Amino acid sequence: MPIWLIVLGAIVVTIPLIIVSRVLVLAYLNRETLVMDDHLRARGLGKYVRLSDGVTHYQVAGPEDGEVLVFMTGATLSIWVWQGLFEKLAEAGFRVIRYDYYGRGYSDHPKIKYTMEVFHRQLTELLEFLKVDGPVTLVPLAFGGPIASEYALRRPANVNKIVFLAPDGFGVPFSMTMKLSLKPLIGPPIFHAYGTKGLAARLVEYTSDQKMIERLRKHYLPELAFKGFKHAVASSLRYVSVHNAVPIYSRINDQSSVRLQVIWGTEDRVTAIPSQDFIKQLFSRAEIHFLPGIGHLPHWERLDEVASAMIAFLRPAVPQDLKAGAR
DSSP states (O other): OOHHHHHHHHHHHHHHHHHHHHHHHHHHHTOOOBOOOHHHHTTOSSEEEEETTEEEEEEEESOTTSOEEEEEOOSSOOGGGGTTHHHHHHHTTOEEEEEOOTTSTTSOOOSSOOOHHHHHHHHHHHHHHTTOOSOEEEEEBTTHHHHHHHHHHHOTTTEEEEEEESOOOSOOOOOHHHHHHTSTTTHHHHHHHHHHHHHHHGGGGSOSOHHHHHHHHHHHGGGGGBTTHHHHHHHHHHHSOSSOOHHHHHHHHHSOOOEEEEEEETTOSSSOOSOHHHHHHHTTTSEEEEETTOOSOHHHHSHHHHHHHHHHHHSOOOOHHHHHHTO
16 A cells, blocks of 8 residues: 555545644533532522423512513623613613523523523513513613514513614624534534633623723623523524514514614624614614614613613603693
């Protein structure tokens, strides 16, 4: 046998082994070491309830008779992302609820398929547990947009308003590694190997404010060690319409009576605005605020402006002629 053929065969066998061994080593180094239990949950901000798919971490504030707002997070960050806005709207007289999806923050991290049904069941059961009667306002961030829209379409009596912040669903730009991570079979080990580094690296895309990036890192990086987190993220991105939620948004705009508001930073690099004209057409019924120079978390960068816009939308002023007619 020619020597070159032997060398070629050795290379063909060796390279895959090197790649596999590197993936396994990185997966070990980036392993999730913290199992969600009562000791770990003591760090959480709120309370806990056991629902069908596991324990849910939630927090409630504001007057009991206030209009109910439900804050829904994005794909990766947990309920601390609502700090500031949550408190401001509670002080304004709203009954505010925020909670961690399964697989995020201090809720359980079950090894399940993270489908729309799972997210909808969690929200329905949480509201039932909290004895919330009547329609609510959903306030979804990014990934929460498609979930909130589909929920409102399926349960029109339960939702009367949606306030979208930087809605996801217009083709999230993924690296080749991330695309491979979402594939069946080969995806999980790749995501476990590279996911921690990739997810942490994305934080610089949230804002140009270095202090805010450090604030994000402080809250977020410890949660990357929670066992089951990367599985939950990868599974959610596989089963929820983050790549094309336009049909869902079209339906919530055209086929429902839910009042809509959209708040979006023009410099968002996480869920970038496809084009302002397109968004105005897609959400033709919505009150839309494009905030110049603002990134992915408008309520962090312009808290007072976002809170004021929301309050004005949620409590529209009564025209003076109507006031006069009511006398």
